[in-house]
Structures are given as structure tokens and as C-alpha cells.
Amino acid sequence: MIEQLTTLLWTMTKITMIVLPVTIGVAYFTYFERKVLGYMHSRRGPNRIGPLGLLQPFADVFKMLFKEVIVPTNANKFLFLLAPLLSLAPALAAWAVVPFDDWLVLADIDAGLLMILALTSLGVYGILLGGWASNSKYALLGGLRAAAQTVSYEIAMGFALVGVIVLSGTLNLTAIVEAQAGNIFTWYWLPLLPLFVIYFVSGVAETNRAPFDVAEGESEIVAGFHVEYSGAGFAVFFLAEYANMILVSAIAALLFMGGWLSPFAGIPVVGETILGEGGVHWFLLKTVVFCFLFLWFRATFPRYRYDQIMRLGWKVFIPITIVWIMVAGVFRVMGWFGG
Amino acid sequence: MPIIEIIFYLFSTVLVLSALSVITVGNAIHAVLFLILSFFSAACIWILLQAEFLAITLVLVYVGAVMVLFLFVVMMLDINVTSAKEGFARYLPAGVLVSLAMAVQLFLVIWTRGMETVPMPAAEGEDYSHTSAIGELLYSEYLYAFEIAAVLLLVAIIAAISLTHRRRPETKYQDPSRQVRVKREERLRIIKMKSEGEEG
Numbered sequence: 001m002i003e004q005l006t007t008l009l010w011t012m013t014k015i016t017m018i019v020l021p022v023t024i025g026v027a028y029f030t031y032f033e034r035k036v037l038g039y040m041h042s043r044r045g046p047n048r049i050g051p052l053g054l055l056q057p058f059a060d061v062f063k064m065l066f067k068e069v070i071v072p073t074n075a076n077k078f079l080f081l082l083a084p085l086l087s088l089a090p091a092l093a094a095w096a097v098v099p100f101d102d103w104l105v106l107a108d109i110d111a112g113l114l115m116i117l118a119l120t121s122l123g124v125y126g127i128l129l130g131g132w133a134s135n136s137k138y139a140l141l142g143g144l145r146a147a148a149q150t151v152s153y154e155i156a157m158g159f160a161l162v163g164v165i166v167l168s169g170t171l172n173l174t175a176i177v178e179a180q181a182g183n184i185f186t187w188y189w190l191p192l193l194p195l196f197v198i199y200f201v202s203g204v205a206e207t208n209r210a211p212f213d214v215a216e217g218e219s220e221i222v223a224g225f226h227v228e229y230s231g232a233g234f235a236v237f238f239l240a241e242y243a244n245m246i247l248v249s250a251i252a253a254l255l256f257m258g259g260w261l262s263p264f265a266g267i268p269v270v271g272e273t274i275l276g277e278g279g280v281h282w283f284l285l286k287t288v289v290f291c292f293l294f295l296w297f298r299a300t301f302p303r304y305r306y307d308q309i310m311r312l313g314w315k316v317f318i319p320i321t322i323v324w325i326m327v328a329g330v331f332r333v334m335g336w337f338g339g
Numbered sequence: 340m341p342i343i344e345i346i347f348y349l350f351s352t353v354l355v356l357s358a359l360s361v362i363t364v365g366n367a368i369h370a371v372l373f374l375i376l377s378f379f380s381a382a383c384i385w386i387l388l389q390a391e392f393l394a395i396t397l398v399l400v401y402v403g404a405v406m407v408l409f410l411f412v413v414m415m416l417d418i419n420v421t422s423a424k425e426g427f428a429r430y431l432p433a434g435v436l437v438s439l440a441m442a443v444q445l446f447l448v449i450w451t452r453g454m455e456t457v458p459m460p461a462a463e464g465e466d467y468s469h470t471s472a473i474g475e476l477l478y479s480e481y482l483y484a485f486e487i488a489a490v491l492l493l494v495a496i497i498a499a500i501s502l503t504h505r506r507r508p509e510t511k512y513q514d515p516s517r518q519v520r521v522k523r524e525e526r527l528r529i530i531k532m533k534s535e536g537e538e539g
Contacts, residue, residue, distance in 0.1 A: 004342060079372075109391065110391065110392070110468050110469060110470050111391055111392050111395050111470055114392070114395045114396065114399060115395050117399055117403075118395050118396075118398040118399035118402075118403055121399060121402075121403030121404065121407075122398070122402060122403055124403075124407055125375075125407070125410075128407070128410055128411070128414070129372075132368065132414050140414070143414075144411065144414065144415070147407055147410075147411050148411070150407070151404060151407055151408065151411075154403070154404065171470055307512070307513060307515075308515065311515055
């Protein structure tokens, strides 16, 4: 019994050590987003609270928490309050199987990739229920749009991951990264280039980010599914969205960019110095680069029209992924990559 | 292992109660949500049996995809609760008959298996992969059943598409390839004119 209790406590400690940095990461991701967008628009972004505006995220969080929680008339109160949590819980739970280094992972389970896919597919319930329970037309339309979009892009995303599974021959995330070891050209971004692009674009669509953010298209449906939320509920929805963005970036770094492996490994002179060694820092660096791409997209592209989104998902991405899975199979049989 | 048993009874209670609620609650959305909860609890029980691949697949396919579409459709329908309850007495005999038949079937299956308790599967070592074990079984011993199931699913997909795919001349839609091909000259006309300031 004592042994089980210590295991439980130790696991809880490890969970805290993952969830806390993720939450702080989310807080500073919002700051990063506002700064990056600011400079892309030729302005400075937040710079009033703390040095360089660094305390701005905390000011935002406390502002949100002290605001009144308003439940709309005739809303389904229980589901209305449950929905933000339903979107946050899977976004955080998926981090349990993410390996930060070859020894640094909370649950090194056999079907880790499948687990990630299953958990990210659960996040849509929060959006769908939040939209329905609000008893508002705009929220319902936003929720339905989000659900349709997530279901369509999940297929392309899943097929893109099948390519990775074919080359690496495993579902375990640690083993997938280890299968990419070598140099920067043995990482899977090269043999699976179309799948890599499709995975990341589907990730942007899954998290309902610009240019695929019709779920909260403010010019048509005000703010979509979270239009009726105030204070803490609104903050939790945003926490989930940003945690999902960081998760998609992390998975892209793990599956296609060699996770914690160093980009200098395998290069004659530089690769033998400390730069050639893998480590958590490389993983975090790659994740941040992908996070930056999210913001870059938002500052660059105008919003897609709804039918264009559906066409891209079903008629462009899914056929390409199916063809490239077969190409990956040929790579595997010929022994050109992996295996 | 008392903790495993506590977890098992917790999840099975949730499973049975939520499955009951699916047919007893009035609101259709709540019924769908209870169905999702029961799928999820079933997946948790499978994980206790060390069938993590099957459990995660259950969550991925049923909870993550099928039930989202279910919820999607139910949300768009305006279901009247009172009219749904109207035919209760009329359909009661048929319902009882169906549930009796199902109970007999279940009983027969359990009877042929014998009523002995199935032992808990022995815990495998850490490097034992249940995922590859199930893959090897599916592609060797149960290959025919597997392929037949795949063909059945394919037939169902094609049938569903051919049933719903009909030409409807009254619907308007955009042709994206024509939109992409459009040139500036077709949409924009540049007019040369004097600015107003020059005259005065």
C-alpha cells in the first residue's frame, strides 16, 4: 500500500512538472503572439506592464479571473460550465506521452502516437458543447463549423501519421524519434515532405487557427462558440486552444524534425562538439519554431472560405496522403529510409 | 491488488449507470453524451485488461469521430420530447420481445462458454508489445475474417455514398477550378479619367 502511495505521489509530482511549464508556456505564447503580430504590423505590441511588457500575460489572467461568470438565460448551466474543462483536459492529458528527451517522458506507452491522436480528437467536444449549451445562434453555428472542420482534417492528419508509422515501424514516440537518428537528412521531413506539410496545415485547421478560423469568424458569427463566455470560462477555452497549438508544434517536431536530436549530428567537425549532442533544448527550440509558424500564418493569410476549407481537406489533402503512404511503403521495402 | 479492483468497480458502475441513462433521459443531447461516457468507461476497463491498443482505438474511432458526427446531427434536429414519449405503450410489446431475444442470445453464448470465471490475464513483461501481438493475430490466424470485415465496410461506404449522391439541379455551388483560373481582365475594368482637381 505504501509503495503504491509513493508511486502515486511521484507520478503526481511529475504531472505537475509537465502541466506547470505548459501553462506558463501558454501564458507567454499569448505574449509572444501579440509581440510577433505587433512587429509584423509595424507596432510594438504590449510594453506597459513589467519590463518589455513581460508581466502582461499575468495581468490578463488576473483580469479574466476577477470578472463575473455570466450564464446566459435558458442556457444549459451544467454543460455550459463543463464545456471549457472538456476542451482543456484532453489538451493537457496528451502531454503525458510526449517524450522531451530519450529518458524524459511521463508514460512511455506502446501506442503513444495513437493516444495523442485519440486525445486531440476529444477536444472538439468542449467546443461543440460550449456552442450548444450557450443557447445562442452564433455560438451554435460556431460550434458546428468547428466540429465539421475538425472531423474532416482529422482524417488527413491521421493518414499523415500513418506514413510516419510505416517508416518507423512503431507507435511509440520515443522509438519514432530514435528511428530518425543519423543526420538532418534522415529525419522524416525529407522522405515524408508532403505528409509533413499536410500534418502541420491540418494541425492549424484542427486548432481552429487562422487562416482556418471560421469557427470564430468575427465578421460573420461574432466570436463563434465562445461568444457567450466571460471571465474564467473564456480564459480556459483560450488556455486549451494555445495548449493544443503547442502540442501540435511539439508533435510535428517529434515526428518529422527528429525531436531532441541535434541538427548538427553526423556533420564531420561540428557534429563532434557539444552542438552535435541531442537534448531537451533542441526539442524546445524546434517546438518554438513551429509555434512561430502559427503566428506567421495568422499575420500573413486571409481567412479561407468555408467551402474552400472543406475542399482542401477532402479533395486535396486526403488523396495526397493516401498516395504518399504507398510511396512510404516503397521506401520501406527498398530500405532507402528507416527500417 | 485492491486498487485495481476499486478502479474496475468504479468504471463499471459508471458504465452501467450511463448506459441506463442513455435510454431514460428525456433530452436527446444528454442521451448522446451518456453514450459517449459509457464508451469511454468501457475503454478504461479495457485498459485494465492491458488491451491498451483496443481501448485507445475505441476512443479514437467511436468517441473521437463517430459520436462527434452523432452529436452534430442530433444538435441540428429539433426533437420534441413529448412526442418522442407518446408511443411508449404501443411499442412496449415489441420492445420487450426484442430485449427478451437479446437476453436469450447472451445467455446462450455464456452457457456454451461455461459459467466458470475467466482468469485475469497474466501480466506480461515490459518489452511485450500488445500492439504487435494483435497485429500478428489479425494478419495470420484471423486473416479471412479480417478481410471479410474490411470488404463489408467498403461495401457500406460505397452504398452510403451512392444513396446520398444524387444530382440536384437547384443547388448552387462554386466551381473552385474556375475560380482559380479567373484572370484580372474578367473582373476588373480600368477607366482612364481626369481627376476632379485638374479642371478647377
